[in-house]
Amino acid sequence: MTLPWLLSWQTWPHPVVCPTCWQTFERITPATACISCGRQLTRRQMCSDCQRWPSQPRFYNQALFCYNAAMHDYFQRYKFQGDYRLRAVFAAAMQQRLATLAADCVVAIPVTPATMQYRGFNQVTGWLGTGLNDPVGLQTIAQTKARPQSQKTRAERLTTSQPFSLSSTFTVTNQRVVIVDDIYTTGRTIRHAADLLLESGAKSVIGLTLAR
Amino acid sequence: MQAEELYGRQLCLTPAEAREMPATTVKLPSMQVTKTLIQCCRCGSDLNRQLAQLPAAQFYCYQCLTLGRVSTLTSLYHIPEPNKFKADTTLTWTGQLTAAQATCAAELQQHFSKREQHLLWAVTGAGKTEMLFPGIAWALAQGWRVALASPRVDVCLELYPRLQAAFAHLPIALLHGHNPAPYQYCQLTICTTHQLLRFRAAFDVLIIDEVDAFPFAANPRLAYAVKQARKPESALLYLTATPSQALLKQVRHRTLSISYLPLRFHQHLLPPIRVSLQPRWWAQFQQGHLPTKLRRWLQQYVTVHQRFLIFVPRITQLAVVQQVIATAFPTLKGLTVHAADAQRLEKVQAMRTQQVQYLVTTTILERGVTFPGIDVIVLGADDAVFSTAALVQIAGRAGRSAQRPTGLVRMVVSHYTRPLKAAQRQIKQVNRKGRRLRAKMSTLSATTEV
Ligand SMILES: [Zn+2]
Ligand SMILES: [Zn+2]
Numbered sequence: 212m213t214l215p216w217l218l219s220w221q222t223w224p225h226p227v228v229c230p231t232c233w234q235t236f237e238r239i240t241p242a243t244a245c246i247s248c249g250r251q252l253t254r255r256q257m258c259s260d261c262q263r264w265p266s267q268p269r270f271y272n273q274a275l276f277c278y279n280a281a282m283h284d285y286f287q288r289y290k291f292q293g294d295y296r297l298r299a300v301f302a303a304a305m306q307q308r309l310a311t312l313a314a315d316c317v318v319a320i321p322v323t324p325a326t327m328q329y330r331g332f333n334q335v336t337g338w339l340g341t342g343l344n345d346p347v348g349l350q351t352i353a354q355t356k357a358r359p360q361s362q363k364t365r366a367e368r369l370t371t372s373q374p375f376s377l378s379s380t381f382t383v384t385n386q387r388v389v390i391v392d393d394i395y396t397t398g399r400t401i402r403h404a405a406d407l408l409l410e411s412g413a414k415s416v417i418g419l420t421l422a423r
Numbered sequence: 424m425q426a427e428e429l430y431g432r433q434l435c436l437t438p439a440e441a442r443e444m445p446a447t448t449v450k451l452p453s454m455q456v457t458k459t460l461i462q463c464c465r466c467g468s469d470l471n472r473q474l475a476q477l478p479a480a481q482f483y484c485y486q487c488l489t490l491g492r493v494s495t496l497t498s499l500y501h502i503p504e505p506n507k508f509k510a511d512t513t514l515t516w517t518g519q520l521t522a523a524q525a526t527c528a529a530e531l532q533q534h535f536s537k538r539e540q541h542l543l544w545a546v547t548g549a550g551k552t553e554m555l556f557p558g559i560a561w562a563l564a565q566g567w568r569v570a571l572a573s574p575r576v577d578v579c580l581e582l583y584p585r586l587q588a589a590f591a592h593l594p595i596a597l598l599h600g601h602n603p604a605p606y607q608y609c610q611l612t613i614c615t616t617h618q619l620l621r622f623r624a625a626f627d628v629l630i631i632d633e634v635d636a637f638p639f640a641a642n643p644r645l646a647y648a649v650k651q652a653r654k655p656e657s658a659l660l661y662l663t664a665t666p667s668q669a670l671l672k673q674v675r676h677r678t679l680s681i682s683y684l685p686l687r688f689h690q691h692l693l694p695p696i697r698v699s700l701q702p703r704w705w706a707q708f709q710q711g712h713l714p715t716k717l718r719r720w721l722q723q724y725v726t727v728h729q730r731f732l733i734f735v736p737r738i739t740q741l742a743v744v745q746q747v748i749a750t751a752f753p754t755l756k757g758l759t760v761h762a763a764d765a766q767r768l769e770k771v772q773a774m775r776t777q778q779v780q781y782l783v784t785t786t787i788l789e790r791g792v793t794f795p796g797i798d799v800i801v802l803g804a805d806d807a808v809f810s811t812a813a814l815v816q817i818a819g820r821a822g823r824s825a826q827r828p829t830g831l832v833r834m835v836v837s838h839y840t841r842p843l844k845a846a847q848r849q850i851k852q853v854n855r856k857g858r859r860l861r862a863k864m865s866t867l868s869a870t871t872e873v
Contacts, residue, residue, distance in 0.1 A: 293492040295477055296485055329437065331477040331496050342478035 227299045235281035239274055239423065248398055249274035250423045264398065269415045270405040272395055273312075274423030275304055282422045286394070290334045298337035301421055305338040305391070312417055314389035318348040320404060321375075335391050338421070347378040349390075349404055365397055373403050377411055384412035395420040427608040431504035431568065431625025433465060433651075435497040444500060451499040454482055465493045466620050467647035486644065487620055489600060504568060504625045504654065508610040511592035512563035516556050523686050523860055524554050530682045532558040535628050535658045542674060545684035546693050546853050547664045547819025548793075552582065554684070555630065555662075556589050562658075563593070563610055567627035570612040570652065572619055574645065576601065578633050583613050616645045622652035629653040634661040634670070635812050664819060665812035665849065685857035687822075692854040694821045694832045696814070696847050702837040704802060708743050713751045720800065720833065721748065724780070725755055731798040733783045734817055736806035738763075744802065745783045757781040797821060797830065804834035804843055814846035 239251045247261035249272045276282055289297040309317065319335040321344040327333070332342040344350075352374055363371075377383075390404050395418065405416040424440050426448075433451060436444070455462040461470040463484035475482045483494035493499070520528055527543065534541040535558045545551040555571075562569050571586065573579050576599045583597045596607045598614035598621075616631065629652060653659055661670065661679075673679035686692070704714045713721070724731055735744055741759035748757065756779045760770040773779050774794055785808075799821045804814060814834070822830025836843065 288488075292488050293483060293494070294485060294488055295483065296474055329496060331479075331481050331483065331494060333478075 227303075232281075235279075236285075237277040237279050237281075239277060241273070244274070246271060248272045248395055248423060249418075249420070250395075251277050260398070264402065267402070267405070267409075269409055269413075270402070270418065272398065272401060272418035272420060272423070273308070274395055274420045275301075275308060276422050278394060278396075278422040286422075289337075290330070290393070293330055293332075295332050295337060295342065298332075298334070298342070302338045305419070305421060309339070309389065309391065309419060312389050312419065313387075314417070315386035316383055316388045316413075318388060318390050318404070318408070319345055320390065320392040320400065321345065321349050321351050323351045324353075334393050339391065347381045349375045349407075350378055352376050371399055371403075373407065374400070375404050375407055377407060382412070383408055385414050387415050387417070388413045389417045389419055392418065392420045393422065395423045425608075426502060427507070428606055429500055429502040430507070430608055431502075431623060432621055433499040433501045433623040434621060435491055435493060436500045441498075441500060445502070447502055449501045449503070451501055453493045453497055453499045454484065454495050456482055456495060463487060463493055464499060465490070466644050467651075468644055490617070490620055501623050506566050506568055506627075508566055508568070510594055510610060512560065512590060512610065513592055514556055514560035514589060515591040516553070516589035518553060520553060520557075521550075521686075521690065523684060523690075524550060527682050527684050528554045528557045531555065531660065532561050534660065534680065535562050538627070538656050538658045540659045540661075540679050542661045542663070542666065542670055542679050542681045543684070544663060544666050544681060544853070546687055546857070547816060548687040549664075549684040550687075551632075551662055551684065552585055559586075559611070559628070559630075560590075562628045563590070565627075566610075568610055568612075568625055569628045569630070570614060570619070570622075570626045571630045571632060572614050572616045572649075572652075573632040574616045575633055576615055579613050579615055582632065586611065586613060616648055619645070619648035619652040622648075624651075624654045626653045626657055628658045628660070630660045630662065632662045633664075635663045635665050635667050665815040667812070683853070683856050683860075685853040685855075686860055690861065691822065691829065692857045693850050694818060694830045695850055695854070696818055696843075697831065697833050698804075698839070698843065698847075699833055699835050700838070701835050704835050704837075705740070708740075708747050711747055711750070713747050714835070717800070717835070718751060721752055721755065724798070725752055728780070729798055730774075730777070730794060730796065731781045731800060732794070732820060733781060734799070734801040734804075734809075735783060735785060736803045736808045738785055740802075741783050741785070748781075748783075755780055757783060759783045761785045793820065799830070799832045801832075801834040803836065805836040805838055805840045809842060811842040811845040811849065814843060815849055818846070818850060 239249065243252055243254055244250060245252055245258040245261055246255060247257050250258055252258060285300065288294050319333065319339065322333045327344065333344050336342055388408050390401055392401050395401060401418045405418065408416050424443060426445050429444065429448065435453065451464065453464055455464060461472055461475050461482055463470060463486060466484060466487035468484060468486040470484060474485055477483055477494060481495045483492055487493060531543065531554065543551065559569055571582060579597065579599055583595065587595055590611065593611055594607065594609050596609040596612040598612060598618040629649065631649060674681045699716055701714050701716060707714050733744065735741060738761045741761060745757060745759045748755065758770045758773060758779050760767055760782055761784060770782065774782050797820065799817060801817060818832045821832045834843065
């Protein structure tokens with residue numbers, strides 16, 4: 212997925228939700244967000260959660276919204292109930308922020324084949340375009356006993372092993388890569404993806420998530 | 424998952440769940456996709472192709488999502504209803520039906536046994552739930568599967584304990600969107616009409632209570648659900664206090680038979696609607712004045728300590744009306760209440776326990792809530808928020824006690840409207856039948872006395 216290709220996508224009619232509903236979503240102010248995970252703080256610094264991660268100067272995450280009750284409801288309906296129409300709510304916001312990051316290469320976090328089988332879409336690429344996993348780029352590694360991230364405790368999530376691999380035809384050498392995901396919770400998933408890309412030669416990696 | 428969860432149902436299963444099901448399981452298409460049409464096989468909705476689209480040329484139904492998504496990625500699984508019931512269906516209710524109720528109850532049972540469609544038009548306060556007991560008990564004793572469904576969750580919640588008390592040894596399934604309890608295969612089910620979409624050819628008797636209530640009346644999807652959920656050969660009973668024109672048309676065309684219970688449980692008629700033309704009532708309230716006639720009525724209520732409800736069309740009018748009344752009659756205690764009022768239950772309770780003499784309210788109290796022996800005033804009954812059904816229901820709030828069976832129903836309007844006239848006509852019509860029934864019963868009791 213390349214940037215010019217992305218920008219060629221039709222823009223969504225705006226506003227998709229009424230102003231009252233839109234107000235229930237809480238925008239993160241970048242000037243006072245965590246420099247590492249993008250969560251809303253009162254001033255720009257590194258939050259306590261991020262201080263527990265090994266230092267990785269070539270990665271940081273940006274998030275657009277706080278994961279509040281309204282965002283929880285949104286994901287309930289979009290991702291878990293599977294109302295694919297709701298991709299339209301944040302498509303423009305995600306595409307606009309992505310454009311400002313001027314990446315050489317954009318990769319979306321993939322969903323597992325099992326998820327694709329019953330949900331029928333990748334919630335991240337739903338905002339960005341096709342709704343399918345990227346054909347090349349990050350791939351999920353088949354795990355023996357996969358439990359959904361949402362059912363794990365924080366400690367369990369932090370010890371999860373690398374769930375991704377890179378397609379053999381995919382090169383990121385010396386590129387500024389943006390990884391897009393839906394929610395930054397513990398950061399484990401997106402940091403696994405970032406580690407993989409950095410090990411594979413990426414110059415830097417920025418995470419972009421809708422919520423934190 | 425147990426196989427019996429699929430008896431008479433149609434559910435989306437994961438491939439793993441589907442593999443565990445017995446060989447008798449029927450796999451049905453979940454959606455119909457053609458060049459011109461995309462239709463959900465569970466709820467029957469015709470879908471917009473663009474909105475229903477998933478990636479890779481798949482489709483989903485966005486109309487019945489809250490029941491778990493139906494899509495072309497899954498099938499619907501169904502096991503034909505085997506009527507495998509073992510529970511004790513004894514009717515433990517020991518109450519007595521009035522003669523009129525008993526006649527109606529016998530008619531209902533007849534229609535159940537013949538597996539017919541039928542409409543019961545019972546005035547508000549007629550005691551229609553009790554009238555169902557003999558028929559339901561009979562059907563259960565035949566090993567039939569029975570469901571009582573209503574478009575309104577609050578009606579289901581009210582019915583459940585009454586049915587559970589009437590059939591004390593029978594497990595009853597209560598299904599609605601806010602009930603987290605897992606599904607149970609039961610011979611008797613109480614559910615919202617929305618939940619019927621999960622059933623398929625399940626019920627030998629299906630009863631739809633408050634059939635006229637929003638949102639059933641105008642919702643073809645729920646009519647579809649009723650058709651899906653009952654067996655092809657089954658009884659269907661509609662219950663209502665305010666039948667819609669569509670239902671009455673079926674009665675006129677004789678595609679639907681009808682029973683009337685025009686008398687309330689205490690044998691009295693419905694109070695007629697008295698209309699009072701006061702075109703400037705709201706302007707007067709806004710200027711802080713109490714319309715003269717209203718002042719006279721309230722003066723009377725103060726003197727005799729009569730309790731009453733005042734209905735207004737809009738939430739924003741509640742405070743104004745109450746303020747003007749409170750200024751004119753400082754000793755008269757009242758509260759305002761509306762649907763989204765956080766203290767709604769407490770306020771209704773205050774009215775019940777007679778801590779206040781009146782409530783000013785919007786249409787929310789029209790159904791279900793009863794205060795014995797009250798009078799009712801509707802301000803702006805010509806407003807479009809008051810449908811015929813709503814006006815008849817509001818009128819039915821008055822006079823619901825054996826001690827004070829009459830009750831006054833007054834409606835203040837700028838002009839007559841069609842729904843208002845229709846409501847008056849409907850009340851007159853049932854009262855005419857009620858009078859006839861009373862006359863018949865008195866000749867009956869006269870002859871038996873001789
Ligand atoms: Zn942080
Ligand atoms: Zn549907």
